[in-house]
Amino acid sequence: MSDLHRTPLYDLHVSLGAKMVPFAGYDMPVQYKLGVMKEHLHCRAAAGLFDVSHMGQVILRAPDPEAAKRALETLIPQDVLGLAEGRQRYGFFTNEAGGIEDDLMFANRGDHLYVVVNAACKDADVARMRAALEPDVTVKLLENRALLALQGPKAEAVLAEHHPMVAEMAFMDVATVPLAGAECWVSRSGYTGEDGFEISVPVAAAEDLAKALLAHDAVEAIGLGARDSLRLEAGLCLYGHDIDAQISPVEAGLTWAIQKSRRTGGDRQGGFPGDTRILGEMADGVARKRVGLLPEGRAPMREGTALFASADATAPVGTVTSGGFGPTVGTPVAMGYVDAEHAAVGTALFGEVRGKRLPVAVAKTPFAAPGFKR
Amino acid sequence: MKYTEEHEWLRVEGDEVVVGITAHAAEQLGDVVFVELPDAGTTVSKDDEIVVIESVKAASDILAPLDGEITEVNEALVDEPSKVNDDPEGEAWFFKLKIEDMSALDDLMDEAAYKAFIG
Numbered sequence: 001m002s003d004l005h006r007t008p009l010y011d012l013h014v015s016l017g018a019k020m021v022p023f024a025g026y027d028m029p030v031q032y033k034l035g036v037m038k039e040h041l042h043c044r045a046a047a048g049l050f051d052v053s054h055m056g057q058v059i060l061r062a063p064d065p066e067a068a069k070r071a072l073e074t075l076i077p078q079d080v081l082g083l084a085e086g087r088q089r090y091g092f093f094t095n096e097a098g099g100i101e102d103d104l105m106f107a108n109r110g111d112h113l114y115v116v117v118n119a120a121c122k123d124a125d126v127a128r129m130r131a132a133l134e135p136d137v138t139v140k141l142l143e144n145r146a147l148l149a150l151q152g153p154k155a156e157a158v159l160a161e162h163h164p165m166v167a168e169m170a171f172m173d174v175a176t177v178p179l180a181g182a183e184c185w186v187s188r189s190g191y192t193g194e195d196g197f198e199i200s201v202p203v204a205a206a207e208d209l210a211k212a213l214l215a216h217d218a219v220e221a222i223g224l225g226a227r228d229s230l231r232l233e234a235g236l237c238l239y240g241h242d243i244d245a246q247i248s249p250v251e252a253g254l255t256w257a258i259q260k261s262r263r264t265g266g267d268r269q270g271g272f273p274g275d276t277r278i279l280g281e282m283a284d285g286v287a288r289k290r291v292g293l294l295p296e297g298r299a300p301m302r303e304g305t306a307l308f309a310s311a312d313a314t315a316p317v318g319t320v321t322s323g324g325f326g327p328t329v330g331t332p333v334a335m336g337y338v339d340a341e342h343a344a345v346g347t348a349l350f351g352e353v354r355g356k357r358l359p360v361a362v363a364k365t366p367f368a369a370p371g372f373k374r
Numbered sequence: 375m376k377y378t379e380e381h382e383w384l385r386v387e388g389d390e391v392v393v394g395i396t397a398h399a400a401e402q403l404g405d406v407v408f409v410e411l412p413d414a415g416t417t418v419s420k421d422d423e424i425v426v427i428e429s430v431k432a433a434s435d436i437l438a439p440l441d442g443e444i445t446e447v448n449e450a451l452v453d454e455p456s457k458v459n460d461d462p463e464g465e466a467w468f469f470k471l472k473i474e475d476m477s478a479l480d481d482l483m484d485e486a487a488y489k490a491f492i493g
Contacts, residue, residue, distance in 0.1 A: 035459075036430040037405035225404070225430060298408045298452070300428050325407035325430050332407075354426065 007053035008146045008206040016214075016221050024119035026054040029223040036225035040327040043192060043230055044368065047152035048222035049213050056122025057142040057200055060113040060133065068113055071133045072106065077249065077272045079259035083108045088172045088187050090257050092249060093128060098277030099245040100252065101128065103237065105198075107174040107187060114174070114185065116147070116198075118239050146206035151196030151230075153371055154218040159186075159197055162212065166197060171372045180209035191227065193234025193370045233326045233333055235292055235365025241303060242290060242321045242335055248274070250281035251337065253290045258282075289343040292365035293320065293334040293351075297358055300324050300332040301351040307338055308350045311357045317342050320351065328368040335365065376479050377488035378439045383463055384482065390445060391479070392467045395427075395436065398492050400462035403429040406455040411447040411469065418444060418471070425468050427458070439482070442473035 004027040013020065018029035029051065031039060042048060062068040069080040078091035088107040092100045102121035107114045117125040122141065129139045150159055160167040163177050169188040177186045182205035190196040201209050213219050222230075228238070237243045243252045261267045264279050272278075295301050300323055307318035323334030334351075342349060345364050350357040376384040376391075381399035384391040400406070408428035418424055418438040425436035447469045451457055457466040473479075483491060 031404070035405055037407075037456075229430065298455075299410070299426075300408060300433075302433070325405075325428075327405075327430075 005054070007051055008203045009051045009053060009210055012207055012210055013051065013221075018221070018223060021224070023224055024054055026119060028054060029221070031223040031225045032221045034220060036223070036229065037327050039220060039222045039226035040229050042220045043152045043222050043226060044194060044328050045153070046218040046220070047150060047154040047158050047196075047216070048192070048226070049210060049219050050149040050151065050222050050227055051146070051210070052149050052198070053146040053206070054119035055147055056117040056119065056125060057145055057147060058115040058117065058122075058126060058129070059140045059142060060115060060129070060137050061111070061140070062137045065111055068133075068137045069108075071137045072113060072115075073262070073268065074271060075128065075132055075273065076104075076106075077258045077262050077275070077278060078106070079261045079268075080106065080113070081268070082259065082261060085110050086174055088174045088189060092243070092254065092257070093125060094249070094272055094274040094278065095245055096273050097246070098248045098274030098281070100239070100243045100247060100249060101125070101245055103239050103243060105187070105189065109174060109185070114200075120240060144203050145200050146203055148199045148201060148206070148210060148213070149190050149196060150199065150213060150219070151190045151192040151194045151222075152218075153195060155194070155196040156373070158213060158216045158218055161216070169197075171195075180205045180212055182209070184209070188373065191234075191236055192230040193236070193366050193368055194230075195371045195373045228322075229324055229327060232322050232324060232335070233328055233366060233368040234370060235335065235367065237290075238322055247337070248278055248281055248286070250278060251286045251288055251290060255282055285340065287340055288318070288337045289340055290321075290335060291338055291343050291345075292363040292367065293323070293336055293349075293360050294363040294367070295332040295334065295351060295358060295360045298332065299353050299358055301334045301353060301358070301360060305334070305336075305351045305353060307336060307360070308352065308357060309342060311350055317349065326367055333367045334360070338362065375485055376482035377485065377491070378482055379491065380437050380439070381492075382436065382439050384439055384479065386476075386479065387470070389476070390470045390472050391440070392470050393439060394467040395458065395462055396488070397462045400459050403427065403431070403434065403458075405430045406458040409451040409455045409458065409468075411449070411452060412444050414444050414446055416444045418442060436468060438471070440471065440473050440478050441475070442471040444469050445472050446470040
């Protein structure tokens with residue numbers, strides 16, 4: 001256990017009674033005293049504070065900011081050049097085979113780009129960016145900042161007590177905001193399906209800011225357990241489970257995140273790894289698709305559950321990639337991949353759980369109504 | 375009360391034992407969201423996996439603590455799995471087991487031994 005990294009909030013987690021588990025090389029809180037179910041429900045009802053400091057925060061900088069944007073467009077199928085200053089987008093690194101190497105958020109912060117990547121992928125992501133972008137663009141992994149997420153319908157009211165300007169931010173806006181006496185980089189975004197903010201804070205101020213936010217009656221600390229059930233109900237992908245190096249963004253249903261300028265017929269069409277497969281699939285369709293899944297009974301269908309077209313079919317038509325209980329929905333929820341002919345919403349399938357074929361329906365995501373501020 | 379190393383409690387009622395999981399086990403499992411019970415009348419052998427219990431975190435099995443016959447199951451848990459967290463050592467019993475050899479209970483832990491076992 002001694003080789004696990006700790007975030008700047010480790011001592012705070014322990015003092016709050018968190019149950020710590022290894023996650024992506026970090027010793028992280030999986031739950032606090034409330035437990036996963038109550039933490040989940042609290043976040044949807046009020047506000048939850050998450051420590052996501054294990055994620056990678058990266059700055060891309062070039063003498064000409066447009067050069068950094070152009071360079072990042074060679075690695076991701078997103079429109080970086082067209083992203084206005086003070087705005088953020090969701091994206092993903094693709095590989096030559098058209099699979100997804102990681103998903104990310106990137107923001108135009110004027111003279112530089114700010115990128116947030118998954119903890120488990122951050123070393124590979126930084127290496128990938130260095131290999132492709134340096135020396136013209138400098139790639140700096142920040143070690144001196146923590147990352148907090150404040151999520152839920154009361155997040156705005158809570159954070160606005162620390163600085164009123166956050167209430168003016170729209171979904172996916174980014175801004176520099178002084179909080180807890182430190183220069184914080186705030187984005188109006190998150191991974192729960194709720195309104196909320198992600199806050200990059202200097203390590204020296206991280207614990208003060210976390211404690212100040214937790215001091216509010218509306219705010220509870222939320223662990224990785226509820227983070228997973230919240231994002232699953234919101235229909236959001238978890239890298240390494242719902243998307244990976246073999247799965248294309250088209251199969252994953254993420255083409256909404258490929259802007260027109262990078263698609264066939266766009267100003268800067270293609271030009272990213274795997275563009276042939278990805279643009280080809282956008283034109284011709286795919287053999288398997290990511291879908292939401294609602295088990296009819298009470299038994300959760302977890303990752304790896306095989307899906308069948310009938311109670312006695314021998315060959316599976318799909319697999320669950322994330323599944324569990326949805327506390328807000330009040331039933332099990334899941335997502336997974338199925339052959340395209342079984343992907344229509346409402347299709348009746350069977351999941352094999354402990355040797356039994358249990359009914360499950362292809363369903364729309366998100367399972368819980370989103371609360372984003374548009 | 376008697377206890378197993380699988381964190382079950384057993385309460386003797388005549389020639390039957392009522393079986394549930396301990397508060398310690400319920401806390402470790404986390405919020406229980408699904409319970410699947412055996413049919414009453416099932417004959418079981420010690421260590422058979424007879425109950426499936428799923429929490430927000432994972433699935434686990436409850437094993438038959440002794441040889442015997444299931445005489446009754448607590449159907450209320452199927453509709454309201456959260457009872458396992460709310461009252462694990464009371465209302466949330468799982469099944470009643472008729473056992474032939476009551477002396478087998480002597481091999482199980484008493485409360486003091488179980489407390490020492492979970493540290």
